[in-house]
Amino acid sequence: xxxxxxxxxxxxxxxxxxxxxxxxxxxxxxxxxxxxxxxxxxxxxxxxxxxxxxxxxxxxxxxxxxxxxxxxxxxxxxxxxxxxxxxxxxxxxxxxxxxxxxxxxxxxxxxxxxxxxxxxxxxxxxxxxxxxxxxxxxxxxxxxxxxxxxxxxxxxxxxxxxxxxxxxxxxxxxxxxxxxxxxxxxxxxxxxxxxxxxxxxxxxxxxxxxxxxxxxxxxxx
Amino acid sequence: xxxxxxxxxxxxxxxxxxxxxxxxxxxxxxxxxxxxxxxxxxxxxxxxxxxxxxxxxxxxxxxxxxxxxxxxxxxxxxxxxxxxxxxxxxxxxxxxxxxxxxxxxxxxxxxxxxxxxxxxxxxxxxxxxxxxxxxxxxxxxxxxxxxxxxxxxxxxxxxxxxxxxxxxxxxxxxxxxxxxxxxxxxxxxxxxxxxxxxxxxxxxxxxxxxxxxxxxxxxxx
Numbered sequence: 001x002x003x004x005x006x007x008x009x010x011x012x013x014x015x016x017x018x019x020x021x022x023x024x025x026x027x028x029x030x031x032x033x034x035x036x037x038x039x040x041x042x043x044x045x046x047x048x049x050x051x052x053x054x055x056x057x058x059x060x061x062x063x064x065x066x067x068x069x070x071x072x073x074x075x076x077x078x079x080x081x082x083x084x085x086x087x088x089x090x091x092x093x094x095x096x097x098x099x100x101x102x103x104x105x106x107x108x109x110x111x112x113x114x115x116x117x118x119x120x121x122x123x124x125x126x127x128x129x130x131x132x133x134x135x136x137x138x139x140x141x142x143x144x145x146x147x148x149x150x151x152x153x154x155x156x157x158x159x160x161x162x163x164x165x166x167x168x169x170x171x172x173x174x175x176x177x178x179x180x181x182x183x184x185x186x187x188x189x190x191x192x193x194x195x196x197x198x199x200x201x202x203x204x205x206x207x208x209x210x211x212x213x214x215x216x217x218x219x220x221x
Numbered sequence: 222x223x224x225x226x227x228x229x230x231x232x233x234x235x236x237x238x239x240x241x242x243x244x245x246x247x248x249x250x251x252x253x254x255x256x257x258x259x260x261x262x263x264x265x266x267x268x269x270x271x272x273x274x275x276x277x278x279x280x281x282x283x284x285x286x287x288x289x290x291x292x293x294x295x296x297x298x299x300x301x302x303x304x305x306x307x308x309x310x311x312x313x314x315x316x317x318x319x320x321x322x323x324x325x326x327x328x329x330x331x332x333x334x335x336x337x338x339x340x341x342x343x344x345x346x347x348x349x350x351x352x353x354x355x356x357x358x359x360x361x362x363x364x365x366x367x368x369x370x371x372x373x374x375x376x377x378x379x380x381x382x383x384x385x386x387x388x389x390x391x392x393x394x395x396x397x398x399x400x401x402x403x404x405x406x407x408x409x410x411x412x413x414x415x416x417x418x419x420x421x422x423x424x425x426x427x428x429x430x431x432x433x434x435x436x437x438x439x440x441x442x
Contacts, residue, residue, distance in 0.1 A: 059356070076342055079345075080381060080382055081349075082435075110335075111334075117298060121299055121300050123344050123345060124297060125300060126352075127351060128306065133355045133358075134282070134358065134402060135402075160301060181355060214304065218305045
């Protein structure tokens, strides 16, 4: 999908309907109240979606790459959005972000159903991943961490199930711990066990044997 | 959305591209392998999505009503589907289910972007709910149960935030316990606490003060 072409953004030379912003790793983006009418997504790069935890620290709940709509709540036309949905975007790669007028975005998306399809599928992946994380939420740290590794790999490589995956450096133990809702020490222990099992082939950068991981999380434990 | 109109199903009088099935509460629907090319959704009624737990019992992970695509994996054109995604559908109301040829469904959906939009939003609600359930997965049963009640109400009433909600009889303690990944006894205790707090106004059928519930789950605990 070339979203620039689908949205005819090059014809919007005066930036009446869209903005393009470049962010560096570590940069933060947070909505203003006035941005409710914007649809936000990446064209390049990667970012974490973070919400404030109990101790006012920012917890990473998801990872977004291009084709994911970041401002999901602004896609909602017919339904309301729960008031607890407050988050920020923390960039973990040099990223190119589009902020497009909602009306303009939807009108063009409706004319490009195959692009709409791609956004639908990327949301489907997120739903599948989260449903799985809820399903294993009372399991041992090993199971939670293994499933979160699979979910992160599925987010990054949704098209084909690769055999071996070297994860980007921003997939830290901290991120895995937050994504899987597992404590840091227990996440570290689980990663050690996964190394013994041959699922983690290398620790820095993390290299995962996806075939073994996949068969491990598909077995009943 | 009148999906029959959108899909011109009345013109498919010989049922070449679709089937309509009526189910009663307690009925089960599970895919055959040959049904990979079908898109399945309800036109009327409600059903639980269940997956097998560790002890081979069926655990309810989600609740589907019309406008939710049940066969999410069959919507995936560009991405693969994890092998662990096996589930069945258990009807909890008299339901009318459509099983539509995938190609036929997508071709018509693409011509009806506003219907596509509705399916996108219903998936968005499911993602928002599940993300929230993961976020509270290490909290006390009270918090998990309160959030699951909100998620169930949001699924059933996505258009406007109602003040008071009487839940259907199939929202049992067992379902709340499974949806929130909380043990049965702890779910029962949490519901008692919510009654003392005035959030549960009545137990059978469950009547929820949604205003109080919403402010409770939005506060930091």
